[in-house]
Amino acid sequence: MADAPPALKIAVRGLRKSFRLRGGQPVEALRDIDLEIADGEFVSIIGASGCGKTTLLRIVGGFEQADAGQVEIASAPTESGLVTSTVFQEESVFPWLTAQDNVGYGLKIRGLPAARRQQVVDHFIEKVGLAAFRNAYPSQLSGGMRQRVSVARAFANEPEVLLMDEPFGALDEQTRLVLQDEILRLWSQHRCTVLFVTHNLDEAITLSDRIVVLSARPGRVRAVIPVELPRPRNVIALRSNPRYGQLYQQLWDLLQADIAAAPELAA
Numbered sequence: 122m123a124d125a126p127p128a129l130k131i132a133v134r135g136l137r138k139s140f141r142l143r144g145g146q147p148v149e150a151l152r153d154i155d156l157e158i159a160d161g162e163f164v165s166i167i168g169a170s171g172c173g174k175t176t177l178l179r180i181v182g183g184f185e186q187a188d189a190g191q192v193e194i195a196s197a198p199t200e201s202g203l204v205t206s207t208v209f210q211e212e213s214v215f216p217w218l219t220a221q222d223n224v225g226y227g228l229k230i231r232g233l234p235a236a237r238r239q240q241v242v243d244h245f246i247e248k249v250g251l252a253a254f255r256n257a258y259p260s261q262l263s264g265g266m267r268q269r270v271s272v273a274r275a276f277a278n279e280p281e282v283l284l285m286d287e288p289f290g291a292l293d294e295q296t297r298l299v300l301q302d303e304i305l306r307l308w309s310q311h312r313c314t315v316l317f318v319t320h321n322l323d324e325a326i327t328l329s330d331r332i333v334v335l336s337a338r339p340g341r342v343r344a345v346i347p348v349e350l351p352r353p354r355n356v357i358a359l360r361s362n363p364r365y366g367q368l369y370q371q372l373w374d375l376l377q378a379d380i381a382a383a384p385e386l387a388a
């Protein structure tokens with residue numbers, strides 16, 4: 122018998138969002154976004170700078186309100202009770218807490234008993250290779266290590282949906298590859314639904330089940346590209362798969378066509 126299709130986790134319907142600049146002129150960020158994401162799916166969003174990727178993520182996370190349309194998240198309560206957890210590009214660790222206290226912060230706030238909290242923290246600190254630095258403060262860690270703390274904290278929260286906005290955007294290429302590898306491992310072990318914003322096509326292909334390409338502003342869904350590369354994936358070995366190059370070209374063509382068509386971006 123064929124497997125049942127995975128349940129729908131996030132449904133975005135008819136989403137629109139405009140902002141007003143200081144002078145009062147409107148900026149249309151998103152127009153008529155429709156998107157369906159399955160439970161446990163890893164979906165990346167790419168598109169030209171300013172096309173509304175962050176705005177879309179913020180609306181899904183409830184940080185921003187849409188002008189029209191809805192976002193529905195089918196929630197099935199977990200131990201944490203947390204629906205979404207977010208990792209941003211800018212470091213969001215608390216400088217006054219040690220690495221392990223940062224990872225356990227959300228669990229503490231939600232009143233998880235200390236012994237259970239320690240178990241979860243130990244597990245994730247270990248997973249991101251920071252066991253030797255558990256008592257270090259963020260100022261004593263490198264940028265890549267601090268971002269690892271953010272990633273460990275996000276997974277430790279056991280959210281149903283993980284929202285990641287360019288989490289590795291500020292990191293050097295080597296650290297970025299290592300962290301992509303870690304995300305792949307963590308996600309395969311703790312399947313949650315992930316919505317991941319990136320500018321990096323390699324990153325989108327390496328991590329995702331599907332890639333949503335937004336058009337230049339106002340962002341609309343220009344294409345949704347399935348990434349049917351086998352898992353488990355290795356960030357480097359994957360690149361020699363012939364399909365990888367084809368996907369890269371396909372995404373690049375879509376983005377180029379759009380940037381060329383948007384006069385303000387082509388200038």
Ligand SMILES: Nc1ncnc2c1ncn2[C@@H]1O[C@H](COP(=O)(O)OP(=O)(O)OP(=O)(O)O)[C@@H](O)[C@H]1O
Pocket residue numbers: 140141142148149150168169170171172173174175176177338
């Ligand atoms: N709070 C705000 N007030 C006014 N305009 C905003 C606000 N937030 C976003 N915008 C505008 O909405 C558009 C989309 O912004 P957004 O940050 O979502 O794009 P993005 O695709 O994430 O960009 P980038 O790839 O450069 O990070 C941009 O033109 C931006 O200037």
